[in-house]
Amino acid sequence: NAGVTQTPKFQVLKTGQSMTLQCAQDMNHNSMYWYRQDPGMGLRLIYYSASEGTTDKGEVPNGYNVSRLNKREFSLRLESAAPSQTSVYFCASSERPASSQETQYFGPGTRLLVL
Amino acid sequence: KQEVTQIPAALSVPEGENLVLNCSFTDSAIYNLQWFRQDPGKGLTSLLLIQSSQREQTSGRLNASLDKSSGRSTLYIAASQPGDSATYLCAVRPSRGSTLGRLYFGRGTQLTVWP
Numbered sequence: 001n002a003g004v005t006q007t008p009k010f011q012v013l014k015t016g017q018s019m020t021l022q023c024a025q026d027m028n029h030n031s032m033y034w035y036r037q038d039p040g041m042g043l044r045l046i047y048y049s050a051s052e053g054t055t056d057k058g059e060v061p062n063g064y065n066v067s068r069l070n071k072r073e074f075s076l077r078l079e080s081a082a083p084s085q086t087s088v089y090f091c092a093s094s095e096r097p098a099s100s101q102e103t104q105y106f107g108p109g110t111r112l113l114v115l
Numbered sequence: 116k117q118e119v120t121q122i123p124a125a126l127s128v129p130e131g132e133n134l135v136l137n138c139s140f141t142d143s144a145i146y147n148l149q150w151f152r153q154d155p156g157k158g159l160t161s162l163l164l165i166q167s168s169q170r171e172q173t174s175g176r177l178n179a180s181l182d183k184s185s186g187r188s189t190l191y192i193a194a195s196q197p198g199d200s201a202t203y204l205c206a207v208r209p210s211r212g213s214t215l216g217r218l219y220f221g222r223g224t225q226l227t228v229w230p
Binding site for chain 1: 119146147149151156157158159160161164166204206208216217218220221222223
């Protein structure tokens, strides 16, 4: 049982390049989330998927797209990377967002540097 | 918009001390509040989750309290150890708004426990 896994762990991009961050969970969770963490800013929600087949914008969606490929996988795509997207990206999952006892489980993060 | 503040931003204490980390939030309409631990270069690990109807939760040397009406939570760590050194994040889950399951995070308290 690996929990939430993310690939790659680290990536360097040049401005304008594109890339996809991959996330997978093996806990049969319904909901998945993408956050970014910047120094002094805390974690901010980029996109989320409440269930398979649905995605919605979070607080900072500009410059990103997502795909909920199936129940296990939720990818985040940067079409044209910008230096402002330099950050640490975390994927998380939860079983049932409607439950007040919900805990989100986080992956180890992807460190992205855009030059 | 929900805002979460954590005080202090950093804390350095000798081993064995009891310590308190503080978290405040602006909107008392929450489902729950969670405390996470983040080690350098790693993901987030959930420590304690307090439902809105609860006053406190305990796990080993950790005790978290919640005063929803005043918008405050504290994380109490008893008999601190060097292994407790990490960043502690507070997050609340709003009970109103359109984003199911979304968490609002504080910026964290960076704790160092020295031998």
